Amino acid sequence: MTFSLVARCADTGMFGMAxxxxxxxxAARCAYVRAGVGAVASQNITDPTLGPLMLDLMERGMSAEEAIAExxxxxxxxxxxQVLAVDVRGGTAIHSGPKSLGIWTQAQAQDIASGGNLLANDGVPQAIVDGFLSATGHIGDRLIAAMRAGRAAGGEAGPVHSAGMKIVDKVAWPVADxxxxxxEDCPIESIATAWEVYKPQLKAYIQRAIDPREAPSYGVPGDD
Structure with a gap:
């Protein structure tokens, strides 16, 4: 019922999941990211405990491959x-159980892993990987490009209704969630629109948390 990717930006060290x-x-059940550690997707017949467990194992020094094996x-x-992971070195690993639903498959490369189930066809994860690797700019832009590529390749067998994107950087909390x-419309495009609005404000929200004295104005009525 899901297609996703986990990714690392080799230039910035940021992690993201879409x-x-x-x-x-x-996204409430499947998206897990931790700054300086990695990103994990836990999906199919979802066990939400696997995401935090994978991140804990990688934070203790395991690679994505070792954590999956564990x-x-x-x-x-x-x-x-179905569990996807990328670690701090950009290593990737995927577990897809044989009882994953419908057409299920996976694809991976350095810094990027994708998987899905109940897919329209078995080429969707590779399209997502290719979409991420061919995109440029902020990791958020690349995550959106990858999800659009997956949708264009067929996406899920039926209509999708929800989506999410989570990104971490150097602070302890997600810088975008x-x-x-x-x-009933396209949730990927809803996320893309939200990202267009949020991206220019991302650094300001971080600065307001770290030191509001140095933060830019809020840009809302009543803000002097």
């Missing part, structure tokens, strides 16, 4: 799960 699904509020050995019902929990 996802879309026919199910509601997909949860394959220690977590239950992995035949139903954009979600469309349900729409």
């Amino acid at each position: 996802v879309s699904s026919s199910s509601p509020a997909v 949860i394959q050995q220690t977590s239950q019902f992995m035949e139903y799960r 954009l979600r469309c929990d349900w729409t």
Whole structure:
């Protein structure tokens, strides 16, 4: 019911994750990122504990591949799960259990991993990888380009209704966490529109948290 990617920007060290699904509020269950550590997608018949567990393992020094191997050995019902990971060195790993739903497949390269289930065809994850690698600019722009490429390649077999994008940088919290929990229109385009609005303000929100004395004005009525 989902297609997604996890990615690292080799230039900045930022991590990001983007996802879309026919199910509601997909990002609430599937998107996990941690600054200086990595990004994880936990999907298919989702176990939300796997994302934080994977990030904990990588924070302790495991590579994405080692962390995937660990949860394959220690977590239950992995035949139903699909888990994607990218680590601090840009290494990627994917677990797709044989009981993943419908057409399911995966693709990966340095700094990028993609997977999906109940797909329209088995070329969607590779299209997402290619879309990310061919895009330039901010990792948020590249995540949007990749998701659009996945949708253009067929996306999910049925209509998607929710999407999300989460990005971390050097601070402890996500510097962007954009979600469309349900729409009858295209949720990927809803996220893309939100990103266009949010991107120019991203640094200001970080600065307001670190030291509001040096922050720019809020740009709202009543702000002097």
